[in-house]
Amino acid sequence: MIRALSKICLSAMLAVPLAACGSNWQSALDVHGTSAISLKHLILLIVAVCSVVWMLVMVALIWALWHRREGLSTPPQPGRERRMTIAVIGAVIVTAVIIGTFTIMSFFATRSLSVAGQDELTIRVRGLQWWWGIEYLGPDPSRRFETANEIHIPVGRSVHLKLEGLDVIHSFWVPSLAGKQDLIPGRSNELTIRAEQPGVYRGQCAEYCGMQHAHMALLVIAESQDDFDKWANAERNAAAQPVEEEAAAGMQTFLTKPCAACHTIRGTIAAGTTGPDLTHVGSRRTIAAGLFETTRGSLAAWIADPQTIKPGNNMPMVPLAPEELRDVSAYLASLK
Amino acid sequence: MNMPAKASDTRDIDIQGSCLTEALTETWKTPPGIWGALTTVDHKIIGRRYIFTAFVFLVLGGVLAVLMRIQLAQPEARLLGPDRYNQIFTMHGANMMFLFAVPVMEAVAVYLVPLMVGTRNIAFPRLNAFSYWIYLAGGALLWIAFALDMGPDVGWFAYVPLSGPQYAAGKRADIWAQMITFTEVSALAVAVEMVVTVFKQRAPGMTLDRIPVFVWAMLVTSFLIIMAMPAIMVASTSLILDRLVGTHFFNPAEGGDVLLWQHLFWFFGHPEVYIIFLPAAGMVSTMIEPFARRPAFGYLGLVMALIATGILAFGLWVHHMFVAGLPRLGESFFTASSMAIAIPAGIQIFCWLATLWDGRPVFKTPLLFIIGFFVTFVIGGLTGVMVASVPFDTQVHDTYFVVAHFHYVLVGGAVFPLLGAIHYWFPKLTGRMMSETLGQWSFWLIITGFNATFFPMHILGLEGMPRRIYTYQPDLPWHALNVFASLSSIVLTAGFLVFFINVIRSAWAGDVASDNPWDAATLEWATSSPPPSFNFAMIPVVNSLHPLWDCRDALAVAKGLRTDRRELVVTSLNTAEPQAREASPRNSIWPLLTAIATSIMLIWSIFTPWAVVWGSIPIAIALIGWFWPKGTPEDEA
Numbered sequence: 001m002i003r004a005l006s007k008i009c010l011s012a013m014l015a016v017p018l019a020a021c022g023s024n025w026q027s028a029l030d031v032h033g034t035s036a037i038s039l040k041h042l043i044l045l046i047v048a049v050c051s052v053v054w055m056l057v058m059v060a061l062i063w064a065l066w067h068r069r070e071g072l073s074t075p076p077q078p079g080r081e082r083r084m085t086i087a088v089i090g091a092v093i094v095t096a097v098i099i100g101t102f103t104i105m106s107f108f109a110t111r112s113l114s115v116a117g118q119d120e121l122t123i124r125v126r127g128l129q130w131w132w133g134i135e136y137l138g139p140d141p142s143r144r145f146e147t148a149n150e151i152h153i154p155v156g157r158s159v160h161l162k163l164e165g166l167d168v169i170h171s172f173w174v175p176s177l178a179g180k181q182d183l184i185p186g187r188s189n190e191l192t193i194r195a196e197q198p199g200v201y202r203g204q205c206a207e208y209c210g211m212q213h214a215h216m217a218l219l220v221i222a223e224s225q226d227d228f229d230k231w232a233n234a235e236r237n238a239a240a241q242p243v244e245e246e247a248a249a250g251m252q253t254f255l256t257k258p259c260a261a262c263h264t265i266r267g268t269i270a271a272g273t274t275g276p277d278l279t280h281v282g283s284r285r286t287i288a289a290g291l292f293e294t295t296r297g298s299l300a301a302w303i304a305d306p307q308t309i310k311p312g313n314n315m316p317m318v319p320l321a322p323e324e325l326r327d328v329s330a331y332l333a334s335l336k
Numbered sequence: 337m338n339m340p341a342k343a344s345d346t347r348d349i350d351i352q353g354s355c356l357t358e359a360l361t362e363t364w365k366t367p368p369g370i371w372g373a374l375t376t377v378d379h380k381i382i383g384r385r386y387i388f389t390a391f392v393f394l395v396l397g398g399v400l401a402v403l404m405r406i407q408l409a410q411p412e413a414r415l416l417g418p419d420r421y422n423q424i425f426t427m428h429g430a431n432m433m434f435l436f437a438v439p440v441m442e443a444v445a446v447y448l449v450p451l452m453v454g455t456r457n458i459a460f461p462r463l464n465a466f467s468y469w470i471y472l473a474g475g476a477l478l479w480i481a482f483a484l485d486m487g488p489d490v491g492w493f494a495y496v497p498l499s500g501p502q503y504a505a506g507k508r509a510d511i512w513a514q515m516i517t518f519t520e521v522s523a524l525a526v527a528v529e530m531v532v533t534v535f536k537q538r539a540p541g542m543t544l545d546r547i548p549v550f551v552w553a554m555l556v557t558s559f560l561i562i563m564a565m566p567a568i569m570v571a572s573t574s575l576i577l578d579r580l581v582g583t584h585f586f587n588p589a590e591g592g593d594v595l596l597w598q599h600l601f602w603f604f605g606h607p608e609v610y611i612i613f614l615p616a617a618g619m620v621s622t623m624i625e626p627f628a629r630r631p632a633f634g635y636l637g638l639v640m641a642l643i644a645t646g647i648l649a650f651g652l653w654v655h656h657m658f659v660a661g662l663p664r665l666g667e668s669f670f671t672a673s674s675m676a677i678a679i680p681a682g683i684q685i686f687c688w689l690a691t692l693w694d695g696r697p698v699f700k701t702p703l704l705f706i707i708g709f710f711v712t713f714v715i716g717g718l719t720g721v722m723v724a725s726v727p728f729d730t731q732v733h734d735t736y737f738v739v740a741h742f743h744y745v746l747v748g749g750a751v752f753p754l755l756g757a758i759h760y761w762f763p764k765l766t767g768r769m770m771s772e773t774l775g776q777w778s779f780w781l782i783i784t785g786f787n788a789t790f791f792p793m794h795i796l797g798l799e800g801m802p803r804r805i806y807t808y809q810p811d812l813p814w815h816a817l818n819v820f821a822s823l824s825s826i827v828l829t830a831g832f833l834v835f836f837i838n839v840i841r842s843a844w845a846g847d848v849a850s851d852n853p854w855d856a857a858t859l860e861w862a863t864s865s866p867p868p869s870f871n872f873a874m875i876p877v878v879n880s881l882h883p884l885w886d887c888r889d890a891l892a893v894a895k896g897l898r899t900d901r902r903e904l905v906v907t908s909l910n911t912a913e914p915q916a917r918e919a920s921p922r923n924s925i926w927p928l929l930t931a932i933a934t935s936i937m938l939i940w941s942i943f944t945p946w947a948v949v950w951g952s953i954p955i956a957i958a959l960i961g962w963f964w965p966k967g968t969p970e971d972e973a
Contacts, residue, residue, distance in 0.1 A: 024813060026800035028731040039731050043798070046728060050718040057685065057714050061707070064693035076630055076694065084633055084690040088683070095682040099675040099721060106725035107668050113727060129503075163661075168498040169594065171659060171734060175800045179730020182660045184595065185497055186588025189661035202812075206659075206734040206802045208491050210498055211418045214805035291809070311418050 026175055026202040032222070033177030033201075034158075034194040035113050042109050046102060053098065113179075122160040123151060127170030127183035127205065130212040130313055131276055131289040136232065137162070145236045146264070148276030150284045151220045154228040155195050163189040168210060174203030174220050182207055195222030202290065211312030217290025238267025239279045239335050250331025253324045262315075265335065275315060282335040288313075300329035346900040348874060357873055359899040364456070364870040366923060375923040377461035378869055382468050383447025384765060389468075390440035393475055395836075397431040400424045402829060405789075409822035411810040421806035422489040423508075427482050429492030430512060433608065434519040435475045437750060438561075441615035442526040444757060445554040447765065449530060451860035451867060452548050454539030454876045456904045457920045459532035460525075462927045462962065467525035469931030474518025477939060481511040488512035491804065493605065494575065496586035496597045501579045510579060510942040513572040517938055520565045520572075527558035527565075534558075535909050539859065540894050541878040542912045548858045548881075549632060552639045553618020556646040560607045560614070563650065568604035571597060581945050595660060602653035610649040612746060614642055616753040617684055620706055623753075623760050624688055626856040627703040628695025631882055634687035641680035641687075648677045658729045667726050674724030681717050685710070700854075701775030705756030708783040712748025716741060719794065734804075737797025743790045755782070755835065762842065763849030767865045770846060774838035778831050785828030792817040857882035862891055875905050878912075901969030919970035926962035933958045 024030035031040045126133035135146045153159045163172050165183035172191060173180035176199075181191040195201070205216035223231070242248040251268065254260060260270035266279040281287065284294055288310055292298035304325055306315040320328065348356055366376040376382065403424055407416045416424065450458045458464050481487050488508045490499040499509040534555045538547070547555075574585040575597070584590035586597050621632050632638060654662065654670040688710070697703060719741040723729045732738060755778075762770045801814050808814055852861035861884055863872050874893035880886040894914065897903045902920040907913055937951025965971045 024799070026812060028798045028800060036731075039727055042725070042727055043722075043731065046722050046725065050722065054714055054718055057689075058711065060689050061692070061710050064689045065697050065707070067693065069696060076633075080694055081633070084694060088634060088637070088686040088690055091686045092679060092682055095678055099678050102721060102725055103668075103672050103675050106671050106727055109725075109727040110664055110668065168503050169495055173800075173802070175731060179727065180659050180733060181730070184660060186592075186594055187661060202800075204800070204802055204805075208495070208498070208734075208804040210503065211422060211489075213422075213802075214418065214807050217809075 024176075025200060026204060028175040031176050032195055032197045032199055033174070034196060035178040035192070036176055037196065038109065038112070039179055042105065045105075049098065049102075121154070121157060122162060124162045124164065125151070125172055125183070127163070127165045127167075127172070127209070129167050129210055130205070130216040130310070132172075132216070132218045133166075133276065134218075136235075143236060145232075146277040147235060147280065147284070149218045149286060149289050151218065152228055152231050153193065153195055153220060153222050154225045155198050155222045157225070158192050158194045161191045161193060163191060169207050170205045170209050170216070171207035172203065173206040174201050174218075176201040177203075177220060177222075180206045193220070195220070198222050198224065200285070204290070212310055215289055215291050215310050215313075217286070219285055219290065221285075234283070234336075235280055239265045241267075242331055242334055244330065244334070246327050247331040247334045250324075250327030250329070253320070253328050254331060257320070257324075257328075258316075258318055259328070278332065278335060280335055282333045294333070296329045296333040299332050300325055303328060303332075345898050347895075348897050348899050349895045351899065356899065357868065360870040360873060361868065363899060363902055364868075366869060371925075372923070374928050375925045377457070377465050377921060377923050377927070379446050379450050379458040379461060379464060380765075380867060380869075380871075382464050383443055383445075386439060386443030386446055386468055386471070387765075389472060389475065390436050390443050393431055393435040394440070395832075396479065397428050397436055398829070398832060400428040400431070402825060404428065405822040405825045407806065408808075408818045410819070411812070411815055412807050416806065418806045419489065422804075423482060423485075423487040425804055426488045426491050426512070427478070430478065430488065430515065431475075432746075433492055433612075434515065435471075435478065437612040437746060438519070438523055438608065439471055440754060441554075441557070441612060441750070442523065442530075444619075444754070444761070445530060445550075445557075445615060446526060448761065448860055449533055449551055449554055450537070451764075451863065451871055452551050452858050453534060453537060453542060454859045454862075454872060454878065455533065455537040456871045456875075457902070458529050459537060460529045462921050462924055463525045464529055465924075466927035466931050467522040467529075469928050470518055470525075470934060471522035473931060473935035474515050474522065477511060477518065477935075478515045481508070486511060488515075493601055494597075495601075496575065496578075496594055499575060500586055501582070504579075507942055510576060513576050513579075514938055514942050516568060516572040518935070520569055521934070523561050524565050527561035530554050530558040531562070536906050537904060538907050538912045539876050539878045540905060540907055540912055540914045541892075542907075544910055545635070546878055546881045546883075546912075549621035549635070549638050549642075550615070550618035553614045553621070553642050556642045557611050557614045560611050560646050560649060564604045564607035564611065567600050571600035571604070574600075576941075580941075595657070595662075598657050598660065599653070602656040603650070606653040606656065607646075607649040609742075609745065610645055612750045614645060616709075616750040617642065617645075619753045619757045620688060620709060621684070622858065623702050623756055624691050624695075624706060625882070626854040627698045627700060627706070628691045629698065630691065630695040631857075631885075632687065633690040633694065634683070635881065637683050637687050641683040644680040645677060648673060648680070652677065652724075655724055655729070658726050659733050664726075671724055671726055675721055678717060678721055685714065700759075701770070701772060701779060702756040702760040702854075704776065704779040705752045705759070708779060709748060709752040709756070711783070712744050712752065712787065715791075716744025716746075716748050720745060732797050734802055735797035736793040736801045736803060739803055740790045740793035740797065743786075743793075747786060747790075752783075755779075758839070760854065761860075762839070762846075763853050764860055764865050764867070766843050766846070767849055768842050768846030769849050769853060770842040771838050774834055774841070778834040778838060781827055781831030781834060783831075785824055785826070785831050788824030789821050789828050792821050796821075852884065857885040859883060898969075901972075919972065922966075922968055922970055924962065926958060930955060930958035930962055 031037045122137045124135040124137055132149050134148055134151055137144055163181055163183040165185045170183040171180045177193045181189050199222055201220045203218050242251050262272040262274040264271050264277045287294050288302055305317055307317055366372045366378050407413050486508055488511055490504055490509050494512055497503055534551055577583040578585055584592040586592045588594055621638050625632050652670055652674040655674045658667055759770050759775050796814055796817050849865045851864050859876055862876055877892040877894050897917055903917050904920050905914050906916045906918045908915055933954035937947055940947035940951050
């Protein structure tokens with residue numbers, strides 16, 4: 001009964017569908033990144049060889065069990081023992097050759113993957129419980145900017161990711177683009193990704209990182225260089241001043257309530273760094289690290305009760321009057 | 337034999353027939369009732385207890401698995417919240433690894449190895465009793481904590497910093513770390529007993545090349561335990577220190593290192609897999625003989641493969657850390673070593689296949705489980721080769737592909753042989769046969785249910801489903817396969833249910849077993865089913881690898897042991913020539929009291945470091961009681 005009720009509540013909550021994108025947007029088999037493509041080839045090849053090996057062993061097993069035998073049980077005979085020795089040694093040699101080949105293939109595949117492109121686009125990805133901080137770096141400090149849970153990259157360009165774990169270990173994994181790499185406190189790891197086709201690729205933390213490990217997703221949006229530049233320039237700007245009355249009231253609420261202590265909205269006095277940067281939260285596709293599509297409704301639901309939606313996350317429930325909740329959600333949704 | 341015979345001695349040569357068994361029973365018996373149960377040092381009673389307890393933990397861990405399957409059968413299910421789910425998957429892993437898989441293999445060995453080498457009790461029998469109590473206390477600690485909502489929720493691997501003082505508040509991570517201490521102590525105790533039993537208590541004439549393969553496997557496993565456990569001991573102790581007294585072994589902000597934990601954990605954690613697998617491989621090598629009706633082909637190869645696996649096991653821990661950002665060249669070394677382990681595994685598989693090919697298979701339940709083992713374990717081995725490749729691993733690491741892989745290895749590679757072994761040795765343990773019909777039913781249900789549950793997880797992993805997630809969002813294409821896996825787990829559960837029904841029913845009402853119902857060749861079948869408290873009225877003398885096949889009429893025996901005190905033959909390491917008569921300790925309550933004192937100290941130390949100081953006083957008193965000479969005939973030695 002309780003389960004059924006909670007299911008109804010839940011489906012109501014999830015009525016905002018996220019399924020706008022293709023369903024295989026997080027798969028090592030549906031690949032659109034340079035390294036993921038070559039990994040897929042390697043995976044398929046190794047799987048094919050191993051499948052053949054398994055079938056051969058099964059054939060041998062079936063044959064060993066059911067081949068025709070003559071006469072009664074006899075003690076082991078030297079002739080047969082010798083043939084069996086040869087067969088076993090032969091099989092071991094074949095095994096050694098196969099795994100030797102795999103080892104060499106792996107070695108070269110790893111080497112080719114770790115060759116980084118000569119490109120200046122570098123992004124710092126910080127893993128936190130349970131969201132992703134994204135910072136676009138560059139030679140010019142004034143052109144740096146921060147966002148969260150969403151990475152935009154230009155198609156066909158190598159993008160260099162600097163991976164840093166700030167609290168516990170996380171793992172950055174966008175399987176359609178590349179293999180995973182851990183974000184480890186006290187260490188700095190690197191990963192190069194390159195999208196071959198425009199698209200939206202989903203990634204998810206792959207190292208168990210606590211209570212909400214299941215809800216720590218991010219999107220990588222690969223787009224043309226023009227679209228990317230347009231987006232990046234928009235991101236660099238401070239937040240737009242609200243025009244509508246409701247949004248303006250929402251901004252006041254945001255800045256006077258505890259929200260500003262944890263979140264940054266560039267262009268306002270909100271400069272907290274505990275939670276995600278919200279400067280352009282309305283333009284991001286999802287909130288709460290991939291949990292909901294960004295709409296005014298989902299923003300309101302999230303602010304009203306973050307602990308029911310994503311139990312254990314670090315955002316407290318800030319008591320707001322209904323109109324304040326409406327205003328704040330209107331304001332955040334307006335931050336395009 | 338080196339002992340001067342005193343006038344008061346009673347030797348087995350002086351008395352015969354029923355008088356001899358009566359005298360030996362009087363000397364070796366475990367008194368009836370609760371006092372006998374608490375004081376016994378009989379390896380058979382302790383071994384049975386150990387096996388039973390391990391299977392209780394298997395059932396408990398299985399219930400957790402079913403809960404997880406129900407939760408994952410639909411996206412965003414709310415049957416279990418994240419907090420409970422994270423405890424459950426941590427408990428499932430920790431329970432299955434530390435409280436079921438390793439102990440159950442040791443348990444079977446505690447029961448069988450002394451019988452298979454033809455001695456009367458395990459070496460250090462009181463330590464053996466102590467190890468069981470400590471194991472029981474560790475298991476109880478974990479499960480009681482879980483029942484009180486204090487179960488660990490940091491994964492069975494407890495990676496720092498997540499398990500460290502900053503991110504794991506409360507006592508949950510400490511309970512995990514201390515449970516490790518309990519199981520380490522008990523595993524180390526059994527390992528030491530096993531090594532000494534195999535090295536020094538083999539029947540006269542059982543030279544190194546006449547040791548049954550299962551015994552070899554347990555010997556190698558015991559060395560693995562002795563060498564691997566210190567790493568996890570250092571790790572879990574450092575973690576407790578970080579958490580309790582504020583050391584900074586794993587705190588990067590204070591010069592500690594996060595990856596140090598992973599190196600220490602996996603330096604233990606990977607050999608751990610072979611600590612589970614090698615005994616199972618030994619069981620297969622031993623069981624295959626009576627069911628193929630011929631000696632296992634390639635004895636030398638099989639034994640060398642066990643030893644090679646044991647050595648290689650220490651050279652591949654880094655393959656658990658392929659995405660942690662270690663130097664690439666180093667990773668390539670570990671790819672090579674991880675792949676190389678396929679060679680000893682292959683040698684064993686090919687030797688078993690050759691044995692079956694040349695033999696005359698008898699299709700009884702144990703052989704069915706061996707066949708099931710081939711079908712599934714080879715898949716697990718091959719996926720193991722896949723994840724040994726660094727680039728391959730970057731896509732499947734920490735996904736359901738790996739979940740599928742290690743269940744194929746551990747369930748297919750260890751639990752299937754174990755189930756076969758239970759059917760095989762059940763008559764020796766209980767004196768009754770298990771039902772063949774129910775056995776076949778359980779086999780088919782388990783193998784079908786297992787493959788249908790776990791095979792789809794390979795695909796789920798490649799489709800991007802990470803491990804250890806308590807739920808997933810409906811827009812991800814994982815629902816169908818998860819439902820399929822969850823439904824299949826019903827079949828798997830049903831198979832285990834049939835197995836347990838078979839065990840319980842057969843224990844009460846199974847056909848009475850003869851001494852050697854399978855016409856097997858090893859020494860445990862040379863005594864009655866179940867064996868008397870002294871195992872063998874006369875110590876057998878062995879002159880081949882298959883004593884019961886080669887001397888069908890009557891086994892030669894060694895004589896001259898005293899019957900008025902517990903005595904066994906100590907033989908030389910290589911050639912098993914008799915060296916001495918050695919007294920074997922009597923029943924004692926002190927191992928239990930020591931275990932209680934140790935448990936109190938260990939659990940108390942979760943809360944304060946002073947427990948180590950004050951808690952060691954009762955332990956010291958208990959140990960003094962343990963070793964105090966009681967003036968029994970055994971003290972003469």
